[in-house]
Amino acid sequence: MSAGELWPWLILIGLGAFHGLNPAMGWLFAVALGLYRGSRSVVLVSLIPIALGHAAAIAVVVYAVIGLGMAIDQHSFRIVAGLLLIAWGIYHVLYGHRHRLRIGLRTGLAGLAVWSFAMATVHGAGMMLVPVLMPLAQGGEHAHHMPMTTSLGVAALAVLVHSLAMLLTTGAVALIVYEWVGLDFLRRGWINLDLLWTAALIGMGLWLLRMA
Amino acid sequence: MARWTPDPTFYPSPRLAAKAPAETLAYVAAFAPGRDVPDALAVVDVDPASPSYSTIVGGVDMPNLGDELHHYGWNACSSCLCPNAPHPHTERRYLVVPGLRSSRIHVIDIKPDPKNPKIVRVIEPEELIEATGYSRPHTVHCGTDGIYVSALGDAKGETPGGIFLMDAETFDVLGRWEVDRGPQRLAYDAWWHLGYDTLVTSEWGAPNTIENGLVPEILLGAQYGRRLHFWDLHKRKHLQEIDFGPDYQLVFELRPAHDPTKAYGFVNCVVSLKDLSSSIWTWHRDGDKWAVTKVIEIPAEPADPDLLPPVLKGFKAVPPLVTDIDLSMDDRFLYVACWGTGDLRQYDVSDPFAPKLTGTVRIGGIVARASHPKAGGPLNGGPQMVEISRDGRRVYFTNSLYGAIDPQFYPAGIDGWMVKLEANANGGIEFDPRFFVTWPKSHRPHQVRLEGGDCSSDSYCYP
Numbered sequence: 001m002s003a004g005e006l007w008p009w010l011i012l013i014g015l016g017a018f019h020g021l022n023p024a025m026g027w028l029f030a031v032a033l034g035l036y037r038g039s040r041s042v043v044l045v046s047l048i049p050i051a052l053g054h055a056a057a058i059a060v061v062v063y064a065v066i067g068l069g070m071a072i073d074q075h076s077f078r079i080v081a082g083l084l085l086i087a088w089g090i091y092h093v094l095y096g097h098r099h100r101l102r103i104g105l106r107t108g109l110a111g112l113a114v115w116s117f118a119m120a121t122v123h124g125a126g127m128m129l130v131p132v133l134m135p136l137a138q139g140g141e142h143a144h145h146m147p148m149t150t151s152l153g154v155a156a157l158a159v160l161v162h163s164l165a166m167l168l169t170t171g172a173v174a175l176i177v178y179e180w181v182g183l184d185f186l187r188r189g190w191i192n193l194d195l196l197w198t199a200a201l202i203g204m205g206l207w208l209l210r211m212a
Numbered sequence: 213m214a215r216w217t218p219d220p221t222f223y224p225s226p227r228l229a230a231k232a233p234a235e236t237l238a239y240v241a242a243f244a245p246g247r248d249v250p251d252a253l254a255v256v257d258v259d260p261a262s263p264s265y266s267t268i269v270g271g272v273d274m275p276n277l278g279d280e281l282h283h284y285g286w287n288a289c290s291s292c293l294c295p296n297a298p299h300p301h302t303e304r305r306y307l308v309v310p311g312l313r314s315s316r317i318h319v320i321d322i323k324p325d326p327k328n329p330k331i332v333r334v335i336e337p338e339e340l341i342e343a344t345g346y347s348r349p350h351t352v353h354c355g356t357d358g359i360y361v362s363a364l365g366d367a368k369g370e371t372p373g374g375i376f377l378m379d380a381e382t383f384d385v386l387g388r389w390e391v392d393r394g395p396q397r398l399a400y401d402a403w404w405h406l407g408y409d410t411l412v413t414s415e416w417g418a419p420n421t422i423e424n425g426l427v428p429e430i431l432l433g434a435q436y437g438r439r440l441h442f443w444d445l446h447k448r449k450h451l452q453e454i455d456f457g458p459d460y461q462l463v464f465e466l467r468p469a470h471d472p473t474k475a476y477g478f479v480n481c482v483v484s485l486k487d488l489s490s491s492i493w494t495w496h497r498d499g500d501k502w503a504v505t506k507v508i509e510i511p512a513e514p515a516d517p518d519l520l521p522p523v524l525k526g527f528k529a530v531p532p533l534v535t536d537i538d539l540s541m542d543d544r545f546l547y548v549a550c551w552g553t554g555d556l557r558q559y560d561v562s563d564p565f566a567p568k569l570t571g572t573v574r575i576g577g578i579v580a581r582a583s584h585p586k587a588g589g590p591l592n593g594g595p596q597m598v599e600i601s602r603d604g605r606r607v608y609f610t611n612s613l614y615g616a617i618d619p620q621f622y623p624a625g626i627d628g629w630m631v632k633l634e635a636n637a638n639g640g641i642e643f644d645p646r647f648f649v650t651w652p653k654s655h656r657p658h659q660v661r662l663e664g665g666d667c668s669s670d671s672y673c674y675p
Contacts, residue, residue: 029295035675036407036473093214097299098379101357104296104409104446105472105673115296183224183674186293192216192301 011132016165022193026050027174049109053116055163061126078212085205088124093198218300221664222290225674226470230541232602235662241281242655250274251281266647270327279311285352294673297356310349341367343385344376362402369419373399394450398437407472411443425616434458467539473675480534488512490534515579540604549595554580556595570639586648593626599660600667607633612656628656
């Protein structure tokens with residue numbers, strides 16, 4: 001694998017870590033549930049449905065993007081995807097945190113997965129991966145030679161890599177907070193990741209438009 | 213405007229909130245019983261080091277007459293840190309102040325100048341009724357997904373009352389909260405156990421049965437509120453009703469444990485029809501249901517009928533009329549305001565089923581008319597809305613209950629005052645002899661809110 005082929009994977013991993021760091025993506029929920037039951041195992045077990053929900057939300061977007069990429073040419077695709085990312089970024093900053101809440105602190109593992117899926121979707125977590133996935137799914141310079149099955153396989157691998165990076169990061173943060181740091185650190189340490197998140201969505205949207 | 217770090221007044225847990233710095237300002241809702249001048253939100257200096265300590269240092273008048281400001285709350289609080297809907301970069305900046313009689317809601321910005329708050333939005337009664345079907349907004353709580361407001365009645369001043377939601381940023385009224393209200397008709401207070409996905413509501417009476425004062429026939433017929441209702445907070449469905457029975461009337465203030473892992477809380481019942489006593493009940497889990505247990509009973513005190521208002525002469529006794537209670541942040545001390553006798557009591561409720569009386573002061577009261585070190589003379593009204601500082605060391609209260617009920621029990625009128633108690637860390641209370649605020653004759657004080665939050669403003673998602 002050349003350096004040029006490696007970078008999309010590194011970015012996927014980096015974005016996984018970025019998503020995992022965000023308390024809104026689940027580690028904080030896992031810590032809360034652990035604190036309620038006074039159990040580190042509860043923290044760890046809770047992370048599994050959270051990661052699955054996240055992966056599912058990513059996968060939905062990834063496969064939708066591949067579908068779209070096959071239906072239209074690369075130029076139009078970049079314009080559509082770029083505009084979509086920018087719109088999502090604006091939506092996120094205005095309405096991302098103003099949804100009716102349906103999952104509470106008594107929820108079970110299935111509820112956690114649903115919650116994680118909804119949070120990742122609303123946050124546009126999958127959308128953020130689009131610019132990185134595009135060259136992967138289309139086989140970069142050799143787009144026209146890549147059979148569809150390979151494309152779908154690469155996409156599945158991308159979802160897996162991203163979600164594993166997310167799970168490892170979110171698990172590490174959850175354990176560090178649960179075991180050592182405590183919740184007091186949230187009062188100063190919880191920087192506004194939602195602002196960074198919005199900036200990332202809009203920035204990637206602009207980049208796609210520029211490439212088009 | 214979104215912040216870069218969380219609002220410094222948000223705390224993940226009650227344990228951390230108890231370490232918050234001392235408040236320097238208190239906000240007090242003040243209504244004009246004559247309805248000839250506007251109600252006001254007053255700002256009181258509660259910083260002992262300040263030269264204007266124990267005086268009203270600012271405030272804002274409402275734009276209309278006759279609102280009857282009563283209870284109110286913040287746009288956002290520590291519940292913004294909850295893990296299932298985190299948005300901690302919101303500011304605790306606006307007080308949402310309803311007129312209980314007018315059904316008009318005022319949104320008041322305290323940030324630019326905390327001593328001179330500004331009204332930034334007024335929601336007119338027609339708008340509220342149109343959006344929700346409710347009127348007479350009462351309790352305001354900052355929730356994880358919006359501002360929850362309980363309302364006593366419907367558009368016509370009848371039942372059902374219920375809860376409606378407001379957007380925490382735009383203050384748009386979003387609509388009725390309940391999906392399935394079950395048998396619930398009467399409304400009063402509302403609060404929740406965030407850790408148990410449970411909302412609790414209590415009962416007063418339909419607006420048209422209270423707005424001219426308590427109606428003796430309705431009271432003696434046990435037709436005012438006497439139930440608690442438990443709801444699924446997220447499905448918005450009624451789960452269970454607990455009827456206190458025909459002896460108990462007016463089930464009022466809900467004080468769930470601040471620790472979200474504890475599934476119990478306290479509620480006051482104002483009067484027993486059997487003996488005029490007041491009582492405190494603990495609600496708690498019993499198997500997979502909720503249950504209540506009476507844990508405190510405060511008896512009426514025999515009195516000379518000549519000293520009693522007409523409504524009480526026949527009983528030859530002063531009822532305690534416990535009309536407000538408040539629970540300290542560590543869930544250890546419960547403060548009980550006896551508006552009739554003039555007692556403000558402190559109970560150690562470390563064991564919520566076996567409270568111990570740990571302190572009492574007496575001020576005002578229908579018969580006692582007890583004084584204060586700084587007042588120099590008999591006082592009327594009695595301990596009513598009580599608020600505790602987050603560290604539990606200071607307790608503030610005012611003396612007016614409700615415009616139409618004040619003269620039923622204090623026919624000579626109520627001269628508004630606000631006092632402060634110093635609370636010992638291990639129990640015991642005494643007046644701060646330097647703190648006594650007398651209100652201008654035009655107004656009477658009701659609910660107190662403390663700068664940065666207090667013991668009835670915030671709820672927490674972490675133990």
